[in-house]
Amino acid sequence: MADPDRPMGCSPGRSPQRLIAHLDMDAFYASVELLRRPELRGLPVVVGGRRAAGQATPEGDWPRLRDYTGRGVITTATYEARAMGVHSGMGLMKAAALAPNAILLPADFDEYRRLSRRFKAAVAELAPVIEDRGIDEIYIDLSEVPGARDAVGFDPLGGARALAQELKNNVRRATGLSCSVGLAPNKLLAKICSDLDKPDGLTVVMAEDVPSRIWPLPVRRINGVGPKAAARLEALGVHTVGELATWPQADLVAEFGAAHGHWLHEAAQGHDERPVVTESEPVSISRETTFERDLHPRSDRPELGRIFTWLCERVAEDLQRKGYAGRTIGIKLRFDDFRTVTRDHTVEQPTQDGAAIREAAGQCLKRVNLSRRLRLLGARVGSLVRLGRDGLPLAAPRAPQAPARPPTLASSERVVSPTGSVATAARRAAVMDEQTLPLFPEAEDAA
């Protein structure tokens, strides 16, 4: 497939050498907290938990990890806390055993988003081709940035490195925060090498450096090789990227299937042609919550019903605020044994209406065996379309398959608005009639 963005003058069939940066903010959430609490610098600090206090007592005591009880995981840990074995994703109770005196702060996502916008704007001043990879990291295509292009191929330690250093300086000026940058011919290598010298690192890896710099690393460092794939490779005697690189592609395909096998083979060679994608549309919007204690579908029915309705309304609110509607309404349940099930249901017209979402989600819930306690409940809307000011989809959703039912509704039926449209009221009433035994009937009252 030809790359439409290929610069003029490059021979067809062979991609031009690109210069890609991956920029990763160092311990982002924790670093943001230290910006406004400089007295905590140098101490082990973790961000996480739902009920952490977030401020010192009048006596100047900060909440400690050992005082926390309940569910939750570490979102970020400062490097001082990481030195004690604590890392993100770790359960708070387990972390408390390792670092009881670490200071625990609650997450403040509004503030993180504010600084996220700032650091991205600071990068955009110098290099505008940016791919968003979440709140704390981005890819940057530097290929066309003046001064960088000339550096490709013959002076990676000169112009390109100087430009990356400028990016870091700009980010620090704008936010007071440090970041680590990886510089490479593609996203795969840039991502790996931004992690090689954290924090405040700047690492350059060119194609010819792959054997010496990349092959000694564990396969897990490849973005896309997770715990499962790593374990399977381990079982095959493959621990490092270099060992993976010795495998013939055919053997990897036989072992992992065509798509995954081919990708693993390319990744081990340091090959990656994915472009830096500057714009994308969301595929789904969801809300979920883990309960403080597991709830029983029967004895805790009223509470579950309220939570279920609340989640659907939050999703509807998110859709309305962002200007989307969706046709596929889904639910997610996690049982006390951590087993997760999902159900979804596609409706005829995209909706962003909380009541309509709640109804479809209720239909989904009927198809789940509810004999165990639940620890998590979630609601999701997918197959999104962006809505214009008139409340109609900007790009019409794909027409549903030829209906196997009488065409009772006009094809021009409006999208269900937040207030609910006349056209859908009859259908909604029909759905209600089918609900001989609503699973969480109390929710209807609470709503």
Place this chain on the structure above:
DNA sequence: TCTGGGGTCCTAGGACCC
């Protein structure tokens, strides 16, 4: 005392159409 919340992408089977 296990294991958050927000996402994306892939696979695979069945329905349905041409």
Place this chain on the structure above:
DNA sequence: TCTGGGGTCCTAGGACCC
């Protein structure tokens, strides 16, 4: 009457990422 292949949509689960 039987056999069939390709394409798309829908659904469920799972791997993975930040």
